Amino acid sequence: DEMGQAIDEVAADDDIRVLVLTGAGQAFCAGADLATLKGGSDPGFLAAENTDDIRRGFRLAQKMILGLQRMEKPVIAMINGTAVGAGFDLACACDIRIASPKARFMVAYIRIGLFPGFGGTWLYPRTLGSMGKAAEMLFTGDFMEADEAYRLGFLNRLVDEDQLEATTMEMARKIAAGPPIAIRLSKLMLYKGLEFDLDTALKMAAAAETITLTSYDHEEGTRAIRESRKPFYEGR
Incomplete structure (x- = not known):
């Protein structure tokens, strides 16, 4: 699987500090679900008759979701259109989401009698801000428009279509210019914190802060403030 x-x-590439994920065409990712809803002939592995092929297809798709979530580096979704089914799940697996008004989101699985097999029941409550909205999208298969997604906090930015790439890349460059060690630890603890109690979170925070306090990047950051210049972080 290329993706x-x-x-x-x-x-694995330490020279890359941020990943931007976007669609190649008019949609962010329509998925096999939309093709099936429209009567398309290529719904992908979901139409496989052999259970081993279906399981293999799920493993490949789930590996992408896990890969985005487990990646130490921040992942930004630049959402240029419709995100349906597994495409919506991919958007949910990203850390930051920036979209144009053309963006629309749909769970879709329920419309064709399917369960969201790519982590949706874990992802939706965490990214949509409430169990209620997650349940609505799961049970109805209705679209969520870009303006509602922004109001709910699912989208970090909602910008005009002609500003989408510039806004996204500005965010990516800003993050990429930051201290890699501190950013990677922040992402790790951000998601792990959803599983920890406060006592465990505080202990892990002390361990992470010890790492950053002894880093070159911390020295560089404080030195840059004293010298009234921009810091140059090296990730060490």
Whole structure:
């Protein structure tokens, strides 16, 4: 799977500090679900008759979701259109989401009698801000428009279509210019914190802060403030 391999390569390349994920065409990712809803002939592995092929397809798709979530580096979704089914799940698996008004989101699985097999029941409550909205999208298969997604906090930015790429890349460059160690630890603890109690979170925070306090980047950051200049972080 090309996308899975690309995610692995980005994760392993220390010269890459941020990943931006976007669609190649008019949609962010329509998925096999939309093709099926429209009567298309290529719903992908969901139409496989062999259970082993179906399971293999799920494993490949789930690997992409896990790869984005587990990646130490921040992942930004630049959402240029419709995100349906597994495409919506991919958007949910990203850390930051920036979209144009053309963006629309739909769970879709329920419309064709399917369960969301790509982590949706874990992702939706965490990204949509409430169990109620997650349940609504799961049970109805209705679209969520871009303006509602922004109001709910699912989208970090909602910008005009002609500003989408510039806004996204500005965010990516800003993050990429930051201290890699502190940012990677922040992402790790951000998601792990959803599983920890406060006592465990405080202990992990002390361990992470010890790492950053002894880093070159911390010295560089404080030195840059004293010298009234921009810091140059090296990730060490």
